[in-house]
Amino acid sequence: MENTKKRRRRFGDRKDGRRLRTLTPMAMMIPYIMKVRADSQNKFEDVIDITNIEKYLRKKHSEGHKNMGILHIFIASYVRAIALRPALNRFIAGQHVYSRNNIEGVMTIKKQMSIDSPDTTIKVEFEPTDTAVDVYQKFEKVAADALAADSSFDKTASALSKIPGLILRFTVGLLRFLDYFGLLPKALVKVSPFHGSFIITSMGSLGINAIYHHLYDFGNLPVFLCYGKKYTDYVMNDEGEWEKHHFVTFKAVTDERICDGYYYASAFKIIKRFLLNPELLDEPVAEVVEDID
Secondary structure, three states, X not given: OOOOOOOOOOOOOOOOEEEOOOOOHHHHXXXXXXXXXXXXXXXXXXXXXXXXXXXXXXXXXXXXXXXXXXXXXXXXXXXXXXXXXXXXXXXXXOOEEEEXXXXXXXXXXXXXXXXXXXXXXXXXXXXXXXXXXXXXXXXXXXXXXXXXXXXXXXXXXXXXXXXXXXXXXXHHHHHHHHHHOOXXXXXXXXXXXXXXXXXXXXXXXXXXXOOOOOOOOOOOOOEEEEEOOOEEEEEEOOOOOEEEEEEEEEEEEEEOOOOOHHHHHHHHHHHHHHHHOHHHHHOOOOOOOOOOO
C-alpha cells in the first residue's frame, strides 16, 4: 500500500522533512516566540487498563511471537495514531514547522539489566500501515543487532568522545548550527537519537512508575513517551461485580508548537483506543491521512 503521495523536494525542505507552507499565521509565529523545546513542553498523563493487552499478548505468544510485550503495543498504537493524525509526526527546526518524511521511533536500551551495563540507543523506522506484529518484528531485529555489536550510534558517540573538551564544545555548536539550517549530514541524522518521530522509555522494566522526561533542545524529537510498572486495581463490570484488572500509568511530554491542544487530545484518544483494543492493530490502517501542504 502506498502510504503517501510522492512530492518533489522544494526550496526550504530538509533531508528529513518537508516544510509546511499552509499553516495558520499563529502556527507559523509560535516557533519564533517559543524558540526552544524547553519553553514549549506540555505534559500529559493517563492510566491504561492493560487487561486486554495481556490477553492479546498471551495469544501472540502462542502464535510464536515469544518476546512481544507491552512496549510493542504502545509503539504500534502511536504509529497508528500518526497514520490517522499526521501532525504528530511534525517537528520544529530553524523556527519552521516540518512534516517528517518517515516514522522513526527512538529508545535507549541496556545491553544487560544491571547497573553497570552500558546503554545503547536504537532507532527503528516504521510504516504508517504497520500492524502490531510488524512493529514487533522490526523493533526486535534492530534491538538484537544493537545488543550483538556496537551500533552506529555507539561508534559515533565513541568517536566524538575522543575529541578534547573545548574542541568538542565547538564541534557540538557547529552541529547545532548545521542542524538549524538543515545541513547536518544525512549519515549523522540517521544515527542521531535526537532526531525522530518520538522517543519512548519503559519505567516498568525498571520496576518504577512512569516519569515525565524532558525533551531535548538538540535535534528535533517532538514527543517523549513513558509508561510505568504494572499495578492491580478493581473495576466494577456491567453486572455490578468487582473484577481484578491490571493498569499502567502513561505519560507524555510534547512540543506544543507542532499542533494545538485539540489535535493532541484527539491523537491521545486514538492511542488509548488501540491500547484498550489491541486486536485492532492486527490489520493495517484502511487509509493513511497525509499532512497538509
